[in-house]
Amino acid sequence: MAKLVFSLCFLLFSGCCFAFSSREQPQQNECQIQKLNALKPDNRIESEGGLIETWNPNNKPFQCAGVALSRCTLNRNALRRPSYTNGPQEIYIQQGKGIFGMIYPGCPSTFEEPQQPQQRGQSSRPQDRHQKIYNFREGDLIAVPTGVAWWMYNNEDTPVVAVSIIDTNSLENQLDQMPRRFYLAGNQEQEFLKYQQEQGGHQSQKGKHQQEEENEGGSILSGFTLEFLEHAFSVDKQIAKNLQGENEGEDKGAIVTVKGGLSVIKPPTDEQQQRPQEEEEEEEDEKPQCKGKDKHCQRPRGSQSKSRRNGIDETICTMRLRHNIGQTSSPDIYNPQAGSVTTATSLDFPALSWLRLSAEFGSLRKNAMFVPHYNLNANSIIYALNGRALIQVVNCNGERVFDGELQEGRVLIVPQNFVVAARSQSDNFEYVSFKTNDTPMIGTLAGANSLLNALPEEVIQHTFNLKSQQARQIKNNNPFKFLVPPQESQKRAVA
Amino acid sequence: MAKLVFSLCFLLFSGCCFAFSSREQPQQNECQIQKLNALKPDNRIESEGGLIETWNPNNKPFQCAGVALSRCTLNRNALRRPSYTNGPQEIYIQQGKGIFGMIYPGCPSTFEEPQQPQQRGQSSRPQDRHQKIYNFREGDLIAVPTGVAWWMYNNEDTPVVAVSIIDTNSLENQLDQMPRRFYLAGNQEQEFLKYQQEQGGHQSQKGKHQQEEENEGGSILSGFTLEFLEHAFSVDKQIAKNLQGENEGEDKGAIVTVKGGLSVIKPPTDEQQQRPQEEEEEEEDEKPQCKGKDKHCQRPRGSQSKSRRNGIDETICTMRLRHNIGQTSSPDIYNPQAGSVTTATSLDFPALSWLRLSAEFGSLRKNAMFVPHYNLNANSIIYALNGRALIQVVNCNGERVFDGELQEGRVLIVPQNFVVAARSQSDNFEYVSFKTNDTPMIGTLAGANSLLNALPEEVIQHTFNLKSQQARQIKNNNPFKFLVPPQESQKRAVA
């Protein structure tokens, strides 16, 4: 990480502009935190094809961090309906694989069905064209810019579990700090409306009892009159009614089940999965290969989708929108006895420079420790993927505001500059940490390359009121940089 | 527009930095809007030479959008006194023509009176020098950076009507979000003080009754003591008193009448108006031509005013500060049956990259529709210039927060991500829409190149619970991109 940060700073500094933080500050007092908790989701919305769980964004730590967190589970053949949000989103795939699409306004529809000129006489289905479709798999980080609509689909048996944050304090959000999801279809409420009503202390126009009864018309198209929809889409009244959601039976919700499975043009993945994982890493979404098995397989045409990075083709329309940081990818920090850390910053994953967000995947061996450290320029939202760890967080007054276990599925928010250290309690503690800066920097307090290691010995001595010998020990005893192996193995290692 | 946005994104992306939004978010809850209204100005301040009308910036939609709106009418020979504001301003000329000046600190005075060496003995008036003067005409958009003083003058019979927004949520404004106008002269109150007092709940130092009686000393120079003014300007006490406004008779206000007309050195426009409009468009303020009729006509000297764009001369001092987007200019979107749209972004009009604002002029034929669309990254402040239209706005909960007519002279605020559609009710509905981002992006929901058009057919089918045939109709029936002709002509067109 030290080197990472270093080269990163270097590049930024020699360029004409800094990657400056661009986030709204929280309201007054919201970061005067005396006590943090490891939080479970506190709301659960069942859908036909899965489940959305949310954390209350009005909780003080979430208000301080300025983000909204949710977790979405897609069962087999489940389609998450297209939606967009009032802030940039990062989605981490905790489990499963599938496909997703993002609709970037103004970009061409570069995925085209093959034409079938021969088969006449059978009212051939006209050729379909749509924007790029991406594969995703466990460990992927997906970047969704503000206002860009996306959908997601699970075509496997394993449920897809995706954890996502919306950065509502991003300056890209010109609305207030409440998270808002705009669904293109369906009659479900957007999942954060509940909290908005709590916060605002007012009732939505539809009234409480009405919500229970009708609960219709949650999508943005449902808000327009039939007349407008007929005119805009050049369709008849029945289709316009369907656009509004009239044909929906009961609460299907935001995730619907596609009976028989979704059939769209997409690059093949199954064959590619046979390739060694390491190769596949970077190239997976770049070079869709056509092996003739998939009936829809078609090499995307046109320069827009060739995805070479020659500075001309590198437009927003072909921007890479996923990046794998999971267990199998090549880590940035690695110590077989202690664990590994993989980061995705705007250098690895340029789309993040637009979101001004980044993420870090970490894995800690039992009893290994991530040394006390702080984020210089970001809040950190740590979500435990696997196992459990003992974590301590300290604020500017030296108060230990968190001292407890972070278990799988729970989240802990560490505000900027607060100091945090962790020790794994299980064989393999895995976490993903979302950071509110696209080039986050961390400062470690112990170990090689740490702040204390970079201070003159005499300054340590007099600052901590120590003997010279003790200062030297503090400065030099720990030879590890970020991750310290369990004390026993460490003693063996340095012995 | 699709292409516009596309090429725009491309340029930004290949450059080193994104045009990132740089605006303050509104306070909590201020965008939780259940109901919008088409608003008239609610205050009216008469001046000697014209009229200033304002909209209350404390209204919830204005607070959400973070802007203050006003409309200024200048009668013949009316001079709007110089002032500057605590945020960037965009001024749209709804009617009339005239001249304006902007005083950029540190820039040279490049407009110089001709020297008159021959005529001796008659106490020749010394040569005057001042900064650049610009012509303006109907349809012009004028960019005024934060803190830069400007004045405006109407030298024609037609009253000048100018609509302007101050972006008080711009990060260039480091004060709080109240709009403030600092007048260099006069004893009028700044036009937004009234609302500030309401909001703040406190009285200005001068007290309520005093305001009625004296109402003196509104200008920034009036606040200094005579002694300071005498010293700073090296003038005698009487002139210092006049600087403070002592010589003002009664309430002249912010707009004064210049008896006999204002005589300043300015480039000729009358001759140029003879040229075809299209040529004049871009060049008008670039190449002032001297045809020997105007006594003050003088080619501006010095490299600063040559206005070539070779990357060296392109300094702030010669930056183009007006750009025509009115009816006569070449539109970006055009369909003779439906209407036209012209946008000014920081690509067409580089000064906007400094303001982080943009604008769009639109004209809709009777019964033509602007399809449902949303702004990905901007609030939109729509001011109706001419005619009336039926507009619908939908929020994230699918609630129709506006469904009504927008008439000439009224304003409707559409917050970021809210979906809006419009249908003209009159032969020619014209509007100007100010947007709080210098590279605004819109996503359309219906028609060619829309979000629904870019989704795979099967995703539409299952998302909206439709038959395959219906999904195809939704995706493909409307062949128009932004503006849809009236349904009758449309049927004829597609038939």
Place this chain on the structure above:
Amino acid sequence: MAKLVFSLCFLLFSGCCFAFSSREQPQQNECQIQKLNALKPDNRIESEGGLIETWNPNNKPFQCAGVALSRCTLNRNALRRPSYTNGPQEIYIQQGKGIFGMIYPGCPSTFEEPQQPQQRGQSSRPQDRHQKIYNFREGDLIAVPTGVAWWMYNNEDTPVVAVSIIDTNSLENQLDQMPRRFYLAGNQEQEFLKYQQEQGGHQSQKGKHQQEEENEGGSILSGFTLEFLEHAFSVDKQIAKNLQGENEGEDKGAIVTVKGGLSVIKPPTDEQQQRPQEEEEEEEDEKPQCKGKDKHCQRPRGSQSKSRRNGIDETICTMRLRHNIGQTSSPDIYNPQAGSVTTATSLDFPALSWLRLSAEFGSLRKNAMFVPHYNLNANSIIYALNGRALIQVVNCNGERVFDGELQEGRVLIVPQNFVVAARSQSDNFEYVSFKTNDTPMIGTLAGANSLLNALPEEVIQHTFNLKSQQARQIKNNNPFKFLVPPQESQKRAVA
């Protein structure tokens, strides 16, 4: 200054991006200021080796400016313990000289003790390595980025007096707007906690009475458990306890005295001080020279510390972090009868582009005046270093919100766009003005190159309702640009 601003704008404009303001706006109403005061520090914290005084950051003008101000006095051999803050800091050295260090995470330890291979057998102290150490002296401006830890030491007899602002409204601060200092060591409270408790209206976990009794554990390391510290530092329990501050006797506070003086590797300064001041100016911290007298003298090795500016070496790790703007440096504005002004912007001092702050040192001769002017894009925090001046500040309503003396050691906040003028009351009034923008621009209202000077004469005439002759006097009488000599000498000069 006019030229300065000019060239500055030019450079920025031809580059790809503007130096856009990046600060949070204050809460609503906080800049609706009817009355300003010249403020003394209102809290005083004695330490073993010195004194820290603070101004209440909850005062309205400080809230409006979004900064926190403090003054630190270091006696001989006093060491300010390492700390970092939640916003960028600018430190101005009012008096004294000494050394400071800044610990930039990820940067190499480039200062190395000489190896002593010969002297064996005496348990040779191992070679120490640490990050760069800087000399500072009176008039230096030191830039400390958000979250970067620094320490400071006085090795002379003259007490060091340093005035510093923390820009809590900087967007680099993602926490709320309270200033926070994170101490690496010691058991003192951070100096702004007191105000935080006032503001928040809540008590810290430790309770009021406890604070009186124990007042322990203010440092960030003290918040961790012994077990964590032992593991992280690989030290025994006693050293871990000392890291927590157990070995501290009584309230040493944030500044400790180093008995016998601090011995660290640092570049020699005493020899350099013999060089003429002007030469030394820019090069002092760039070319540490080794003259063989200092036992620790050692040329820093490695490309990181060669400090050539070839675009490759210019990394964050070797970034220049101090810049002298004091009395002895070469001024930007100079008039022997009136005074001088020296500015440090991100053009002179590139580190400021990261802080988005700048500073100005001014010196006014008796009865000389700084003409009425305003900051277009910054708040100004004026701290009087020496002498006293009569200052007037006017707001947008023409109200004189300050009209009084600013004396040595007091501070006056002039919000953005407010107009200010000053006249020295003592032989030499000196001030430093911190500005909340790295490329501040000022507009003068009187004198050559002022706004009124750049307006056409006729516009002045009709705007101020004057005779032509009077308008000419206002425009041209004062030939000075920023600083006007005393009226007597001025009369002599222009006569």
